[in-house]
Amino acid sequence: MSWRDRRTRAFASRRFAVTAWLIGCSLSVLLSACARGSRADLPTPFALQDRISFGIFDLQVMRWEEVPQSHPPVSSLNAPEGERAVAVFVHWRGLADYRPEDRQVFVESFLRGRTRVVDSEGYAYDAITAMTKDIYTFLPGGGPTQELVVIYHIWIESEGLALMIEHPDPQEGGFRVAAVPLD
Amino acid sequence: MWRANRRYGYLVAGALLALACYPTTPVQTACDGLADRELGITREEYSPCAAELLHTLDTLQRALERMIVRGDSTGQSDARAAYQHLRLLMQRVGFQADIRREMPGPGRLIERWPDAAMRQFNAEIGTAAAQYMSALNYPNVGNLQEGSRRHELARQAYSRFR
Numbered sequence: 001m002s003w004r005d006r007r008t009r010a011f012a013s014r015r016f017a018v019t020a021w022l023i024g025c026s027l028s029v030l031l032s033a034c035a036r037g038s039r040a041d042l043p044t045p046f047a048l049q050d051r052i053s054f055g056i057f058d059l060q061v062m063r064w065e066e067v068p069q070s071h072p073p074v075s076s077l078n079a080p081e082g083e084r085a086v087a088v089f090v091h092w093r094g095l096a097d098y099r100p101e102d103r104q105v106f107v108e109s110f111l112r113g114r115t116r117v118v119d120s121e122g123y124a125y126d127a128i129t130a131m132t133k134d135i136y137t138f139l140p141g142g143g144p145t146q147e148l149v150v151i152y153h154i155w156i157e158s159e160g161l162a163l164m165i166e167h168p169d170p171q172e173g174g175f176r177v178a179a180v181p182l183d
Numbered sequence: 184m185w186r187a188n189r190r191y192g193y194l195v196a197g198a199l200l201a202l203a204c205y206p207t208t209p210v211q212t213a214c215d216g217l218a219d220r221e222l223g224i225t226r227e228e229y230s231p232c233a234a235e236l237l238h239t240l241d242t243l244q245r246a247l248e249r250m251i252v253r254g255d256s257t258g259q260s261d262a263r264a265a266y267q268h269l270r271l272l273m274q275r276v277g278f279q280a281d282i283r284r285e286m287p288g289p290g291r292l293i294e295r296w297p298d299a300a301m302r303q304f305n306a307e308i309g310t311a312a313a314q315y316m317s318a319l320n321y322p323n324v325g326n327l328q329e330g331s332r333r334h335e336l337a338r339q340a341y342s343r344f345r
Contacts, residue, residue, distance in 0.1 A: 054222065054223075055222065055223065056222065056223035056225070057223070095223075095297065097223075097225040097226055097227065097298075098297050098298050099298070099299075101299075102297050102298055102299050103297070105293060105297075105299075106223075106293055106294070106297035109290045109293045109294065110290075110293075110294055112290065113290040113291065113294070114294075167222075168221040168222045168291075168294055169220065169221040169222035
């Protein structure tokens with residue numbers, strides 16, 4: 001083998017090593033980014049009555065029930081055929097910076113827009129409406145209350161329900177989606 | 184001679200490069216960072232920005248009055264400068280994104296702006312800015328008057344949350 005051949009072969013093997021190293025680095029960076037992304041997307045579990053903080057306010061999912069047959073004359077409490085209406089009781093605290101009427105509008109809007117019920121098969125059901133507890137029970141207590149009832153219409157045979165609450169402004173290290181099993 | 188010219192060329196190129204790479208400081212305003220917020224902007228956070236928005240609107244209104252009512256030619260350049268600053272502030276608050284948030288329903292807008300007075304203030308500021316912009320580009324008293332009316336409504340809304 002001539003001196004020129006040896007040099008060419010050495011150059012080729014070095015180039016191969018550099019290329020392999022570059023590909024390896026890229027793959028490991030890509031894989032770690034994917035793993036981090038999937039971890040961040042996983043819902044964070046909370047139990048019933050745990051305090052879930054969203055910075056300016058906290059939520060507590062107190063309990064849930066199927067809407068009973070005899071209920072107030074509110075149309076959203078009637079589930080369409082093949083579905084059943086589920087009521088989730090949520091207690092909130094905070095929002096001291098805002099007027100009472102603004103707080104109520106905000107929390108109702110948040111619960112309608114950022115929560116959904118999922119079942120064990122992965123079907124997700126958006127909130128139909130949110131109302132104060134005194135409207136739901138038809139026992140007017142007067143004035144805004146801190147306890148709201150969110151209504152979902154789910155498939156009649158759904159089971160293994162969990163409430164998912166999305167955080168619109170997740171903080172560093174905080175949760176993006178809170179999952180509360182409705183056992 | 185040629186070598187001296189080349190050295191001179193290098194110097195000029197270096198100076199241009201240094202100028203291009205010089206970090207330009209972005210204009211700092213009281214509204215910085217608000218566009219990134221998705222949840223619950225408070226009165227305390229928004230009041231300084233709202234005051235700067237109103238102050239800029241005041242400057243724009245005075246310049247437009249000089250330009251349209253009194254026919255003062257310096258009014259136009261002052262009005263343009265004030266309008267540019269107003270646009271910058273609105274951008275930093277995230278007004279454009281708020282319009283998109285309102286499209287599927289008012290829910291997302293309420294999440295960002297739980298205070299009804301702040302939402303009204305923003306709506307009036309947006310309308311006043313649009314009216315003043317029309318008066319600036321097509322000088323006329325009608326747009327100026329409507330802008331002034333909305334501007335006043337924005338001031339009233341501000342007094343409810345500052």
